[in-house]
Amino acid sequence: MRARVIRSTALLGLAALAGFWVLREPSTAGAASARNAETGEVTLCDGETKIEFDAEAPKTAESGQKLADALMSKWRQKNPNVDWESAERAQHTIQPAADNKDLVGGAQGATYGEITERDTLLWKTESERFVVAGSKVFHSGAELGSTIAVSCDMCHPDAANTHPETYPKFQVQLGRVVLLRDMINWCIEHPVRATPLAADDPRMRALEAYIYAQRKGTPLNYGKR
Numbered sequence: 703m704r705a706r707v708i709r710s711t712a713l714l715g716l717a718a719l720a721g722f723w724v725l726r727e728p729s730t731a732g733a734a735s736a737r738n739a740e741t742g743e744v745t746l747c748d749g750e751t752k753i754e755f756d757a758e759a760p761k762t763a764e765s766g767q768k769l770a771d772a773l774m775s776k777w778r779q780k781n782p783n784v785d786w787e788s789a790e791r792a793q794h795t796i797q798p799a800a801d802n803k804d805l806v807g808g809a810q811g812a813t814y815g816e817i818t819e820r821d822t823l824l825w826k827t828e829s830e831r832f833v834v835a836g837s838k839v840f841h842s843g844a845e846l847g848s849t850i851a852v853s854c855d856m857c858h859p860d861a862a863n864t865h866p867e868t869y870p871k872f873q874v875q876l877g878r879v880v881l882l883r884d885m886i887n888w889c890i891e892h893p894v895r896a897t898p899l900a901a902d903d904p905r906m907r908a909l910e911a912y913i914y915a916q917r918k919g920t921p922l923n924y925g926k927r
Contacts, residue, residue: 740756740757741754741755742754742755743755744769744773746773746774746776751773751780753773753776755769790834790838793841795860796830796834797833797915797916797918798830799825799826799830799833799915801826802825803822806818806819806821806822832907832908832911833912833915834912835908835911836908836909836910836912836913836915838908839905839908839909839912840853840854840855840909840912841853841855845905846890846894846896846905847890847896847897848894848895848896849895849896850894850895852893852895854894857889857893861912861913861916861917862916864882864913864916864917865917866910866913866914867917867921867923868927869881869882869885869924870924870925871925871926872925872927873885873888876888882910882914883901883906883910886899886909886910
């Protein structure tokens, strides 16, 4: 009896797999070794990532988890930047955003109604995500567009000695009163040797957010040198 190879298409939701089975014939090259055995192929929900498995092995929660892990591992190999946020958090210190829990139950106004715990979690999560994106740019010459592989952290580890709380102030290098973003661009153009960023460039906005966040708790004192 010719061996059958089972192909399944599965949807992966977190660690859960749900699928259906379709029969197929084995390839000619593998028919001899596959005789009296069945192999399966499971497809991730992207419709592209696939792995094979022993279709005759016992089906348990543990085996299902192994399939899910193997699929996700293969998918991450093809999408290496998908976990950039967790990787950035693991590599660099990020100051936490305010949790605003004391506002729960209060009013946002007639338009938005009562503040919920979900609201405060969303505010914190999105604010920190923005800051983490800035950390990624701050620590990467490639993200900054450096032509000499220099990044901001090489002179300012963890945004040290950037003093965003002192802006606006007169900056001697530029000969005028500047904002933080003006000084960021001066550094990008000179020590980093890259093209200055537009004020609305997502990288500039993220850089400003990261630098301000790292000075959390520092009193504002504009104009200080």
